[in-house]
Amino acid sequence: MDGNAIECQGVERRFGTRVAVDQLDLTVPRGSVFGFLGPNGAGKTTTVRMLVGMLRPSAGTIRVFGHDPLSEGEWVRRHSAVMLDNVGLYERLSAWQNLLFAARVAQLTASEGQRRIEEALRRVDLWDRRFDRVSGFSKGMRQKLGLARALLADPELLILDEPTAGLDPSNIVMVRELLVSLAEESERSIFLCTHLLAEAQRICDRVAIIQRGRLLAVGDPNRLGGQGLATVRLTLTGMHPDTAARIALAAHVELSRAEGHDWRAAVSEHDDIEHLVAALVNAGVGVRAVVPEQVSLEDEYMRLVGGEEHV
């Protein structure tokens, strides 16, 4: 099936005078892994709640596989599974009972439910603890059980809010590999809210950065840096400070000496690099090397979110 898993247009959510989500425009293609990044209180969980019809947007429209989560909430929730930041497991029940309830809610037959429960518990390495009460589980075990529950009904859309929160490094690797394998499976779409930028860069096809309810950037996690300021390292001969100032002005870049013959230029668009090199050559400067420096998702995130913090 073609189309988008999620479409948000001008979505707003207010709590009294506080704006939790502000004019959110978002498109998540079907079958993609979409990273939704932002600090605590950015509006990620509120967005997730609106996506599954738990919250009514104050303005704007949301469509999940073309369906309205409010008026067609049951359809949306039947085809999606959500793991919220607070996993929400029944403490007085065992891991098995928790998943059995989820299987019944998903209307799986008894035999199919038991098969999937076993598969899910083995997948997250909790099979041996299946009859233990959840109240005795560590934070990491709860996260894994929550993930198993979300996977149980084999949803078309998986919404995960901080699935690696509270996990130790080995479990983070386990969850990451699980997410990679899930992403590779069929047509499943994954909407992943996370703080872990390296994870997002590695797993996600597209990411969005949200801060104080406003969308700051959307794009390919490996190219997102290109939307903002990028850095180029230049090895130049015959370059004088006066020349540098003139060229910087003409090419609309920030140019500064690094060390020796090395200079660093901050450009706002990739085309600026070509203009810079042309200006340098025209000024009689020898250009020995031009090396674009990789701007990581973390750099871009910190630039966008960090910058916002100072506003």
Place this chain on the structure above:
Amino acid sequence: MSDLRTMMAKEFAELRGNRRFLWVFLVAVMAMGVLPTLTFANHHGHFGALGTILLVLYVLFATVAVGANTAPDLVLHERVGHTLDYLLTTRLSARVIFGAKVATAFIVGYVAAMLAIGVQLVAAAILGGHGFQWLYLAVPGGRIIAFGMTADVSLYVAVIGTFVALRVGEQRAAYMVTLLSVGLLTVPFIAGWLRLSLTTAWIGHAAMWLGAMAVVLGVIGSRIFRRDMLVLYLQE
């Protein structure tokens, strides 16, 4: 119906694992079963209609004590544990979630009352009470109160307790407000708007009106119970 059964099976499984609930249930049933028998043991059956009513009131107390504890707890532990958030992300309708909680609290409250009657009978037999504990079961008015009005009160407490727990975030406060709502039922009599009578006809009509009121409250509750309202409660 299958969703309601699924939700109720989960509720009962959770109650079985709730030690506090089991203690409240046991203490309420035993207290309301044994206390009246001890109270009237020396009267040897000479206590008339008022005594009969007092005896059967203990059955209602059992329902109120257990129901007022159970109904808020069924909601509040889901709020505290964030499982209500999970429930709201599933395909279960808000009506099923609300209905299962009300139905479970109703059944638990009613079963507590019936067990209390059983304990009263056993205690009477052990104490050799000359069968006076049967008095309220022997007369139609007593049977209406024991089986009919107990069901009404159990449903009323279940509906109010569930509603209150959606608004009040603390167990003790929810319990107290639910008890207060039961106390409100006496206001028309205390204010003199209604006159209390112990005739079978009057008790029968009172049971019907109370039952109808509880059902109407339950229907109103299920109609105004919306997913997005609940999430707002969680975010307060």
